[in-house]
Amino acid sequence: MNLKHILGGLLVAGSLISLSAAANEKLSVAATPVPHAELLEHIKPALAKEGVDLTVKVFTDYVQPNQQVADKQLDANFFQHKPYLDTFNKEKGTKLVSVGLVHVEPFGAYSKKIKNVSEIKDGAVVAIPNDPSNGARSLLLLQKQGLIKLKDPANLLATARDVTENPKNLEFKELEAATLPRVLDDVDLALINTNYALEAGLNPTQDALFIEGADSPYANLVATTEDKAKSPAIEKLIKALQTDDVKKFIEEKYKGAIVPAF
Template sequence: MFVKKIVPALAVSLAALMAGTAANAEKLSVAATPVPHAELLELVKPVLAKDGVELDIKVFTDYVQPNQQVADGQIDVNFFQHKPYLDSFNKEHKTKLVTVGLVHVEPFGAYSSKIKDTKDLKDGALIALPNDPSNGARALLLLQKQGLIKLKDPSNILATSRDIAENPKKLKFRELEAATLPRILPDVDLALINTNYALEAGLNPVKDALFIEGSDSPYANIVVTTEARKDDPAVKKLVKALNSPETRKFIADQYKGAIVPAF
């Protein structure tokens, strides 16, 4: 009789303890684009729960709202961008968002549904670029590396099409929102696409890109928050989880070179 009474009592105590732990967990909201950022956050969500942090993942499909909502205090942290983009955003919007950790690199690639090799790119071909300053320049730098154009300043990470010094094929450029680029592939000869949007569209950067950045790319994706939250223990726990050996293995197994760890 004693055992029968103590077991239910113990179960009730454990349930109460677990409920109390959940109630005391610190909530941390994170804005992210779907692939691979939200996938990586889903991976570390259970780990953080055990460490007293309840992760609330907010998925966005654009590059503006994740920063704006963190700057406005509506969301705690975001994970979707690289530092050149953050620097450009801070300057344009007069925000003061800061980097708190590096996670991975998404090698930027060029895709086409019309040609299989850049040597088949005709004179006057139409090239689609992202319309934000940092990714637009990143695309131009990659085109320069392929010998298709030459910039006035070969290292300018904020170059625009107006900074092209040499364009032997007389390529034409069309600047569009980054998220729309996979959808307009049939309408252009070549599109320079961020890997997260390529993956969402079912493109394999390793197999489908005509050319792609190397793993030495300086455009590592970062975790970003406000100056006031940069030393928050919950934020530090998030970065630690994203920089864990388990996350590194998941990146290698899941994306097979389409993205590579930056830690």
């Protein structure tokens, strides 16, 4: 074979590689750092084999991930549960949809001042998230512990105004969810989303005074716009997140702090 043939072969091979790379679909997904971004980074190689180049955009709040997907700046997001998504859609007029459940982050109560629920004093200050769905989630968990009673014991959007019995006269302080770990020194009790607890170095299974069970209705999901819900790249993303490999990764890395929901 002469040099011309060799060079020709290399050019053809190079063109095929180039075409293959160009054929890979780009997929951008918003996520909060822990565990969502970590799970997405874990499945990147599997998605690449399926022809999807995944870019993970990390956010530390609960508003921008939805807004940027609704504005078509990003393709999907992975950080929230359905009660939060439903509330966001209603308040912002968006139409984002859930395309798959991945895991449950059992919601927990933390304190630096007490070691047991029985030590909660009269008039204790309790910090809860200020968004409707997670605020209600906090109240439902407090109700489960017998600390309060709600008008409707199953209302996933209950507020402090729905508390009908508060024997310990708990004082509720509503704060941005991301800031809750930072106020632990200033309050008696804080109800914290597991992703923010993990980021702050808290171990939900060891440090929480009490925590939700795996039967929680707050499974974390992947959300996108209606027009992208059935796109091949989104379907491949969900398939990659709902594998035995991911289940094993969750169980080994988070050791019960989050649990698979598929």
